[in-house]
Structures are given as C-alpha cells and as structure tokens.
Amino acid sequence: MREETSILEKVVLQHNAITSGRYEYNATQLDIMFMLIAQLGKNDLPDKIYKIYVKDIESLTGKQWNHQQFKLATEGLGSRTFSIQLENRYRQMWMFQHVDYIDGAAHIEVRLSESMRPYLFDLKNNYTRYKLKAALACTSKHSKRLYQFACQWRSVGIATMRISELKEMLYLKDPKGIEKEEYTDISTFKKRVLDVAKREINQSTDINFDYKLIKEGRAYTKIKIFVNFQEMSQTLIDFNEPIDYQLNVKAIMAYGINEQTAKIIAKKNFKDFENVVSEVKEGIRTKRINLDKDLPSYIIGTLQKKGILKTKI
Numbered sequence: 001m002r003e004e005t006s007i008l009e010k011v012v013l014q015h016n017a018i019t020s021g022r023y024e025y026n027a028t029q030l031d032i033m034f035m036l037i038a039q040l041g042k043n044d045l046p047d048k049i050y051k052i053y054v055k056d057i058e059s060l061t062g063k064q065w066n067h068q069q070f071k072l073a074t075e076g077l078g079s080r081t082f083s084i085q086l087e088n089r090y091r092q093m094w095m096f097q098h099v100d101y102i103d104g105a106a107h108i109e110v111r112l113s114e115s116m117r118p119y120l121f122d123l124k125n126n127y128t129r130y131k132l133k134a135a136l137a138c139t140s141k142h143s144k145r146l147y148q149f150a151c152q153w154r155s156v157g158i159a160t161m162r163i164s165e166l167k168e169m170l171y172l173k174d175p176k177g178i179e180k181e182e183y184t185d186i187s188t189f190k191k192r193v194l195d196v197a198k199r200e201i202n203q204s205t206d207i208n209f210d211y212k213l214i215k216e217g218r219a220y221t222k223i224k225i226f227v228n229f230q231e232m233s234q235t236l237i238d239f240n241e242p243i244d245y246q247l248n249v250k251a252i253m254a255y256g257i258n259e260q261t262a263k264i265i266a267k268k269n270f271k272d273f274e275n276v277v278s279e280v281k282e283g284i285r286t287k288r289i290n291l292d293k294d295l296p297s298y299i300i301g302t303l304q305k306k307g308i309l310k311t312k313i
Helices: 027-039 054-061 067-077 114-121 132-137 141-152 163-169 186-204 243-253 259-268 270-285 295-305
Strands: 011-015 050-053 081-085 090-094 096-102 107-112 127-131 158-162 207-216 219-229
Touching: 011 027, 011 132, 027 050, 027 054, 027 067, 027 132, 027 141, 050 054, 054 132, 067 096, 067 107, 081 114, 090 114, 107 114, 127 132, 127 141, 132 141, 132 186, 141 158, 141 186, 141 207, 141 219, 158 163, 163 186, 163 219, 186 207, 243 259, 243 270, 259 270, 270 295
Parallel strands: none
Antiparallel strands: 011 127, 050 107, 081 090, 096 107, 158 219, 207 219
C-alpha cells in the first residue's frame, strides 16, 4: 500500500483479479472491502486481525450509517465468493477466514483467508490504482465496481468487452445460465446501471467515464468504456517551448511515462508514439497482447524494439 498525506487522498493499489473478478457485494460490503484493502501493509502477518470502524467510513463519505445496516452487511461477507478466471481454471475463493461484529462498538474485526493473500499482497505490476475517497463517494454498487474497472484502463483510455462479460463481472448474469439474468432489456441496463455509474463517477471521482454500446446485427453485444482524467488545475505554459511540443509531452505522460522520457519522445517521435499506442490498444482489445508488465513499460519496450527509442535513456 502507498500512504498519502491525508486519508482523504489515500491511493489504494488493488490486484486486477479483484478489480475484474466476479462477486456480489452490496454497496455497504464494498465500502468495507475498500477500507480493508486501504489498511493492508506489505509486511502484515498472515494471522493479522484488521479492524474497520463505522465512524471512519462516515468521516470519509460524510454519510451517516445505520449500525443495523452495518451489522447485516457483515453477516453476508463471509459467504460471498470471488470468482476469478485463471489461465486454465476457474477459481472460487472467500476473502475472509472469519468476520466478527463487535456488539456495541460499531466496528468489525476480520482475518483474511490464505487463498486471497496473493491477490492482496503479491501485486507486482498487475494492479489497479484508485482513490479511496472516490470509491466510497459512489453510491451505487455498480458505480463503485465500474469506477475501479475504469481506473484499471485509464492509462489506455479505452476498454472494449462484450456486454455479457461486463454483466457477469457485475453479478447480473450467471455464466452457467442457472440463475436468472438481470436487466435483459438493454434500455433498462443503460438506465439502471450504466447511466447511474456515468453520473456518479463523473460527479464524485477523479476520472471522466463514458461508454458506447456497439451493435452486431440487430442486437447490442459489446460496450466501449472511455476513461480520461479530469484536469484539476490549469496547465502551466512555458513560453520558451512550442505549445504543440508541451501538449505532446503531457499526452505522453498521461500514459504513465516519466517526464524525461516523454520529452525525448515528443522531440522527434510523437507520431511513432501514437502509432505504437494504437497498436498496443488494439492488441489488448483483441487479446493478442497479454501484458506481463505495466503498460508504460510495455510501450517503452515496444518503442525500443522498433528502434524508435534508444535502449538506454
């Protein structure tokens, strides 16, 4: 975990398997999970007990919690499964070994299950970065999940997937077809899930969220999700450098590339950079590219392989 100067600005690092996994938590349970993940430290012992207080969530969100609601939410935490698609298997896990609600104290104590620890501590480069305050600020459980999912893709700027896959992730559709699918009418899905998420994410978080539904034949089958940072401060202009050059540097840095490297690329190779980014986006979309490193490193590596960028910068 990475500590920020204020709990209000705390940045959470979460494994992508949790971000895009299939599980059914209500909004209260998701907030509890966010608070737990925000507490994790790389040196935590396996038997550590984590405490989550109602007052902490209330202070972050400005919302009053019903303590009975909190208690009921904890009762379902232990039985909720995480379903994750691995390379050659479909894994189901439980996050908690036990969950204790402390009577009269308005807090819970939890211990993590051993099977979940790799997805909470062994992040390497396979993680989603998001703001705790923003995740808590969204009201709808679907908005909270879609905010995290959008954060996973904000370096790329766009994610394309089948609507059925998104609904499975949000626990609105059973991949086995046993349970009844929710929001089978696309207009209802837009109104109750996507449009609510768009409004809440754009009003309450640090990113801009938009989407486009794609038809195949007469039916909508795919969705494109667009993600962009909301600029919180006015860009400073250096009048000693060309404006186009400065804008190109900013555009390159938006992909997580450091300023020094961005300036080198922007000097002579911005068009090449744009072409490589387009290739990478398409490769990710078609699953031809399976990232084994973070996106900035992959882009830099591709530029170096093509001879556009020197191996040592």
